[in-house]
Amino acid sequence: MELEYNDYLKNLRDDDILEQPVEQQETLFKIGKIKSALESAFDHDIPNALASHFYKNVQLSLLGKLTDWFTQGVDCRILKAGSDGWKKGKLKIRVVVEFIPDEPEIPEYQSPLDEIRREMQQNS
Amino acid sequence: MTIEDNVNLKGFSDDDVVSLSSKLYRVENVKISLNKFLQSQDGQSASYNLQQTFKKNGIETDAQMTLFLCTQGADSEILKVASNGWKKGKLKINVSLEFIPDEPEIQEKPESSKYESPLDEIRNHPSFPNS
Numbered sequence: 001m002e003l004e005y006n007d008y009l010k011n012l013r014d015d016d017i018l019e020q021p022v023e024q025q026e027t028l029f030k031i032g033k034i035k036s037a038l039e040s041a042f043d044h045d046i047p048n049a050l051a052s053h054f055y056k057n058v059q060l061s062l063l064g065k066l067t068d069w070f071t072q073g074v075d076c077r078i079l080k081a082g083s084d085g086w087k088k089g090k091l092k093i094r095v096v097v098e099f100i101p102d103e104p105e106i107p108e109y110q111s112p113l114d115e116i117r118r119e120m121q122q123n124s
Numbered sequence: 125m126t127i128e129d130n131v132n133l134k135g136f137s138d139d140d141v142v143s144l145s146s147k148l149y150r151v152e153n154v155k156i157s158l159n160k161f162l163q164s165q166d167g168q169s170a171s172y173n174l175q176q177t178f179k180k181n182g183i184e185t186d187a188q189m190t191l192f193l194c195t196q197g198a199d200s201e202i203l204k205v206a207s208n209g210w211k212k213g214k215l216k217i218n219v220s221l222e223f224i225p226d227e228p229e230i231q232e233k234p235e236s237s238k239y240e241s242p243l244d245e246i247r248n249h250p251s252f253p254n255s
Contacts, residue, residue, distance in 0.1 A: 008213075017203040018215065023186050031202075033183060038217075041177035049173040050161055056168070057157040063145050074144065078151075078223055081139035089225040091142060093158070094134070099202060101213035 001042040001067055003035070006098040038097060042070060050093075069093050130195055131158050135223035142223075155221055162194040162219060170194045170217075193217050 014032025021027070047066035054060040068074050073090030080087065136142075138152040162170050171190040178185050192198035197214030204211070 006218075012202070013205060016205055019201040019203070019210070020185070020189060020198060020215075022184060022189060027184070029183060033181065037178050037181035037183050038174075040181055041174050045173045045177045046170060049168050049170065050158075053161045053168045054154075054157055057160060058149060058153050060144065060147070060149060060154065060157070073222070073224055076223075077143040078136050079141040079143070080136065081141075086143065087225055088227075089135075089223055091144065092222045092224060094220045094222050096218040098197075098216045098218050099200070099213050100197060100216065101211050103212075 001039055001070060003039055003042060004094070004096045005035075006096060006100075008099045008101065009035075009097060035097075042095070043067070070095055129155075129159060130162050130219065131155050132220040133222075134220055135225065151221075158219065158221060163191075165191060194219075 009031075012031045014030065014035070016031045018029045018031055018034055019026055020029065047062075047069065050069070051062040051066055054062055062069065062074075064074060069091075070093050073092030075088075076091040077086040077088050079085075133151065133155060136151055138150075138155065140151045142149050142151050142154065161168075165171055165187055171187065171194050174190040174193065175185055175187060178190070189198050193215060194217055197216035199212070200215040201210040201212050203209070
């Protein structure tokens, strides 16, 4: 299943490297491999596990295509507390894979005006 | 044991009720259940299944890594091939529960809309001569 990635991950190439401590050892993975493993997980394993869990936990039977929960959503109706009726729509589990840098990125592409601004500051 | 709220709700709230295949559920309970799915480590949990899938795809991880991936984020470093160093951060699977209405909400026009012409106030003033 295709997954949504945040901007940082979207801009990575498949051969960029991710390092993770695994059992206290620094382990290296190729981003491409992590991405395809995650996508594979959401094809069957995760949706099936979720269906099983929801059934046991809140007696919620997930009918139809399980991956629909993660893609277009499933038909439902919502009754909002304090409203005057049921609202039709889709319930969806939105999954976004993110890499959140500890320190914010310094933008690589600065405005072309920055150079002029710098010169002006120097000359003033 | 309190389960921390990992899952955001979009388009609805805990107080609402959802009807799925003609059965009723409190949104709050669906959310709590989804949180539990993400935060536990038993055979039906997200993290366990993620670990198994990773293994099948040749990626050896440990239970803690996949658990963190599904919750607060797993400490990682990324090395971009064409860059000048490692970047530290957190890799995370961000999960939210969304309600997407079939029809866009019809906005009720509020009494004092920002978009009304500022002349309306003048036009409606009692002292304004009516043409």
